[in-house]
Amino acid sequence: MASSAGVVVLFPFMAHGHMNPCLDLARLLSTRYPSLSFILLTTSGNLPHLARRQLPPSIRPVGLPFRPADHGLPPDADTTFALPQHLVTRFNLAVQDALPTPFRTYLTTLLAASSPLLCLITDMFLAWTAPIAEELGVFHATFYTSGPYAMSIYNSIWINLPHADGRDGDDDEIAVPGVPGVTVRRCKLAPNMRSAESMPDHPNSRFVRHQAECYRHSRAFLWNTAEAIEKPFLDLWAKSNGKPVFAVGPLFAAAGGRGTVVDNRDVAAECLAWLDRHSPRSVVYISFGSQNWLPPEEAAELAAALERQARPFLWAAPAVNQAPPHAAMRQGIGMVARGWVPQRAILGHPAVGAFVSHGGWNSTLESLGFGVPLVFRPIGAEQFCNEKLVVEVLRAGVTTAAGAAEVLEEVMDDGERGREVRRRSREIAEALTAAVANGNVDGGVGESLRALDEFMSLATGQR
Known part of the structure; x- marks a missing residue:
């Protein structure tokens, strides 16, 4: 580290959906800025997981002390994986309570080291790091693992509670304060949002308000998205917050390669071999992420x-009880993968014709990046x-409001709606590929890589 031209610290939130894009960002930065060193900050219990990720030599994981059991959590709860919702909230609060002191101590140690600490990039759920960084004179950027469209709506609803108007009609259209022209249907709100209608002091509302206050101390906002799909909402966020905004995604594509490290390579190989036996665009891929359960x-x-429809499907179930009951599968049409699967390789496989998803941003962005139409079944959060x-x-996906099986038929078949959704999916995939083009083919550099370079110039004081 001492010979480095400078150090950049990245601090992801301890959930797979947040850690993975931060790892992609770290890899991308290490490739574009080989003279710099990078520290990936996490909790000590996550170090074995990161050791299996084959990180470049310039990226060094560092663990902060954190004992989940001290906060009423299972002793192995170093991430939110497989935690029930009430324990996820407890995990968030435990992190917010336990980590500021060791974080401040570590940052102070880095500032005393010989290599200059250039900037700190921390996850959107770790907003408490921003005031500490400002106090110590460190450039702080907030990294969003969701998109600005979703987060503008999500934050506004939790902060303003516009649905707490005394009405209860499922089809009511609710205007979203601060997001011009956008309304949401009451029935589409996440379950915990609906329960907060008469609870303005809801824990989630307090949490989001606290986050918004801490963000004021951040110097810039990095987003895992692209201008090609969200420019108006990036502009709105910049205007609302008065800070520069940089769209640097999709990071999974910018970092290169379809593969991700999985704990069970046998499961990964089995999935891909199974897909190889099917014709193009014939398989439905189903996954609800790492901490969501379909009833x-x-x-x-x-x-x-x-x-019944003889529609082949590959169902990923990394956690217990995420798979369909065995009794529901009688004809052997589907495959259930019990464990982590190589989702990017699956979405890039020609046999996959649609993706039934909870709508987490990583899954959404990966599906859009590979041009696979999305069939949404949101479960919570900003999904x-x-x-x-x-x-x-x-217009690159459909909702399961009318029933997942029915809309799948429309998407997979050659009707007008299916053709249109597939056409839009392909167009968006092309735009996202262009956003992270690195100049190897035609000499051009995509808008997302240019944005990353602009951010680094700002963060390291080069402009």
């Missing part, structure tokens, strides 16, 4: 419907906002 009766209904963006704004 068992709904999972059984979806699997049974696909079996309903991602659905709204892709279905209503980008």
Whole structure:
């Protein structure tokens, strides 16, 4: 580290959906800025996981002390993976309570080292780091692992509670304060949002308000998205916050390669071999991420419907109880992968024709990047906002409001709607590929890589 031209610290939130894009960002930075050193800050319990990720030599993981059991969490709860929702909230609060002191101590140590600490990039859920960085004179940037369209809506609803108006009609259209022209249907709100209608002091509302206050101390905002799909909302965020905004995604594509390190290579190989036996655009890929559960009766209904239609499907179930009941699968049409799967390689496989997803941003962005139409079944958080963006704004996906099996038939078949969704998916994939072009083919550099370089110039004081 001492011989480095400078040090950049990246601090992801301890959840797979946040750590993976931050790892992609770290890899991309290490490739574009080989003279710099990078520290990947996490908790000590996550160091073994990062050791399996084959990081470049210039990226060094460092663990802060954190004992989950001291906060009423399972002793192995070093990430939010497989935690029930009430424990996810407890995890967030535990991190916010336990890590500021060791974080401040570590940052102070780095400032005393010989290599200059150039900047700090921390996750959107770690906003408490911004005031500490400002106090110590360190350039702080907030890294968003969701898109500005979704986060503008999500934050506005939690901060302003516009749905707490005494009405309860499912089809009511609710105007979103601060996001001109955008409304949301009450029935589309995440379950915990709906429960907050008469609870202005809801813990999530307090958390989001606290985050917004801390963001004021950040110097810039990095987004894992591209101007090609969200420029108006990036501009709105910059105007609302008065800080520079940089769209640097999709990071999975910018960092290069389809593959991700998975814990069970046998499962990965089995998935890809199974896909190889199917014809192009014939398979439905189903995954609800690392911490979302489809109600068992709904999972059984979806699997049974696909079996009746003789529609091949690959269902990823990394956590217990995420797969459909075995009794729902009678004809052997589908494959259930119990464990982590190489999602990017699956979405890039020609056999995959549609993706049934909870609508987490990583899954959404990866599906858009590979031109695979999305079929949304949001479960919580900002997922309903991602659905709204892709279905209503980008027109590259459909919603399961009428039933997943029914809309899948439309997307997979050669009807007018299916053709249109596939056409838009291909167009968006081309735009996202162009956004991270590195100049190797035609000499041009994509807008997202230019934005990253602009950010680094700002953060390191070169302009």
